[in-house]
Amino acid sequence: MRIPALDGLRAVAILSVMSFHANLWFAGGGSLGVDIFFVLSGWLITGLLADETERTGTVDRPAFLARRLRRLLPALSCLLLAYLLVAPWLYPQSADRRWFDAATAFLYLTNLRETVWPADTPLSHTWSLAVEAQFYLAWPFVVPALLRLGRHRAARLLCVAWVCLTALRFAWPAMVGGAGTYYFTPLHATGLLLGSALALQPISARRGPVALALLVAIMVGVRTFDWWLYVLPLAEVATVLVVADPPRLLAWPPLQVVGRVSYGMYLWHVPLLWIMPTRTPPQAAAFFVATLVAGWMSAALVERWFTRGGGLTVHPGRPGRTPAKPSSLVGRVG
Structure with missing residues (x-):
């Protein structure tokens, strides 16, 4: 079952x-769209793994990884092949x-390459992939272990880990410095952790519209080049509240359309941007249209074609589901 409002949130991202x-x-703060994707991924993947663990007692890790590769790798491979041919x-x-560059992207190592050897290329954006x-x-091994604590304790532990990694990210520039502050996985996986906490312990807070307004205000009004360390935690918390209580506005059909092709749009937008100027409104409009067409294709x-019959399923009622008793997680992320 698809959740229209979350497709809309992907469109915003x-x-x-x-x-x-x-x-x-x-x-100026639009780079935080990547972190919206991270929160959504953490929420979705952890929910699926937790449900499988509780249903069967374990996680079929090879099957899980095969599904993920079937979902992500073919489209990426098409991009890389095209890039190698036309570069x-x-x-x-x-x-x-x-x-x-194509090899590191194909092996999902671009973030580590950017950490030790930063370079501006048409494939640099694959760091988030x-x-x-x-x-x-890692997560198919982590979720079954977390569930031995119970969902509530596991969610609280993930929130503690989120706080610790957020603090470490603040200290990292002074201790180590370099591009790793942004690209090193533990330092930029905090959105994945917070989304995972929401999947394990849904919250009862009904603040989605306000959180969405805050999220958009941050992305419009804050330059992440200057304030990324400070606004990222706020953006992650706001995204969690939006996922927990998706505003109806996000279910607007045009946003759903964009959200459903957002992965392809993400893959192709930087290579297109390298060859399409956006200095004038018509040029910017042409860039957005070309990226939408590329994403749709x-x-x-x-x-x-590759996910037919093997795609991920979102369980009904997962976002915004209210627990029997108000969760203490509300105080942590609300």
């Missing part, structure tokens, strides 16, 4: 990331390292 990368004046002509600035893939490798011609 991808449109804000695209606007940020296009240097549009109203999207000498369309991307001469990065053509000499195209094989290395690497963070999620590394999460997928990816979803219709690649993703749907």
Whole structure:
């Protein structure tokens, strides 16, 4: 079962990331769209793994990883193949390292490459895919262990881990420095943890519309180049509240359409941006339309074919489900 409002939230995430990368004046904090995706992924994946563990007593890890690869890798492979073919002509600035960049993206290691060897290439944005893939490798082992504590205690432990990693991220620039503050998985996986906590212990707070307004205000009014460390925790908490209580506005059909093809849009928007200027409104509009078309083609011609019969299912009632007793997690994320 699809949840229309969460497709709409994916649309908000991808449109804000695209606007940020296009240097549009109203999207100084649009990079936080990536963190919206992280919270959603943590919530969805942990919910599925927890349900499987409680239903069968274990997690079929090879089957889980196969589903994830079938969902993500074919579309990425199409992008990488196209990039390798056209880079000498369309991307001469990065053509000499195209094989290395494509290999690290294919192996989901771009975030580690950016940590030790930062480089601006048409594939740099695949760092976020690497963070999620590394999460997928670890999480089928972590969730069954967490559930031995019970859902409530496990959720509280994840919140404590979120606080500790957030604090470590503040201290990291002074201790180590470098691009790892942004790209190193433990330092940027906090949204995945907070979404996972929500999946294990749904909250009863009904603040979705206010949280969405706050989230949009942050992405519009704050420059993440200057304030990323400070606004990221606030954006993650706001996203959790939106997922817990999705506003009806997000179910607007055009947003649903964009949200359903957001993965392909994310894959293709940076390579397109390298060859499409966005200095004027018509140019920016052309970029958004081209990315939407690319995302739709990816979803219709690649993703749907490979996930037919094997896609992930969202269980009815999961977001916003109210527990029998108000959870103490409300105080932690509300």
